[in-house]
Amino acid sequence: MEIQILQLLNGARQAEGLTVIIDVFRAFSVACYAYQNGVRRIYPVGDIEQAYRLKEENPDFILVGERNEKKPEGFDFGNSPSQLLTGRLDGKTMVHTTSSGTQGIANATRADGIITGSFVNAGAIIRYIEKQQPEKLSLVCMGYACSYPTDEDTFLAEYLKAKLEGQPVDFEAMVEILRAGAGARFFAPEKQEWAPAADFDLCLSLNRFDFVLKVEQEEGRNYLRKIDC
Known part of the structure; x- marks a missing residue:
């Protein structure tokens, strides 16, 4: 298996083979918690205007996401796992748009298949990849607003690569680096209104979920399908 670690939008556009679009803080942690809390389906979209259109066409949909870390006007929830855990989401369809993760999905047009990446389902991601045995694996770190690389996303890519190659990796050391660095903003x-401290631990709750989220298409629209692993 050829494994490459890529960064930001250019990385998403270059990704080939099975592709993991990584956004630890917080998009693809949020997506996992949303499914845990009863969401029926998630539509990830890059364009916020598309999100508003989908809501207008489907008033029962909920809007979740952020721009500049904050909840956009008219959205039901920000991009916060701790906030989603307090919501009533059973059976809801969620439209999710963020500055990083959902942009990666929209731009990974050369990928053979796409799954999302976060530490909360890292073990399931590894099992899924090992079952698929792709010739090429692209691990795409979306960084902060697709503007610059971030430690949390790069750490996950390095964690996945090490585990797949049978190499040791010190997750706890990663957490401490993040607590003092990229995660200090929580x-x-x-920032507690839109990036509460609880989100840090929720996003780094290693192997909390035994499923992956795979990008599928329905009527020309991407959605995330939950696959138990």
Whole structure:
């Protein structure tokens, strides 16, 4: 298996083979928690105007996501797993748009298949990849608003690669680096409304979920299908 680690939108556009679009803080952690909390289907979209159109056409849909980390006007929830856990989501269809992760899905047009990546389902991702045995595996780190690489996404790519290659990896050391670095923003008092401290631990709850989220298409629209692994 040829494994490559790629970064940002250019990386998504270059991705070939089975592709993991990674967004740890917080898009693809949020998507997993949404399914845990009863969401029936998730439509990931890159264009926020498309999200608004889908809501207008389907008033029962819920809008979840962020721009500049904050909940956009008219959205039901921000891009926060802790906020989703308090919502009543049973049977809901969710439209999800973010500055990083959902952009990667929209731009990975050369991929043979796409799954989402976060630490919360890392073990399931590894099992899925081992079962598929792709010739090429692309691990795409979407970074912060697709603008620059971030440690959390790169750490997950390195974690997945090491596990697949049978190499040791120190997850706890990664968490401590993130707590003092890229994840420190979750502990800033002025950001608690949209990036609460609880999100840090929820996004780094390793192997919490035994499923992957695979990008499928229905009537020309991407959706995330939950596959138990």
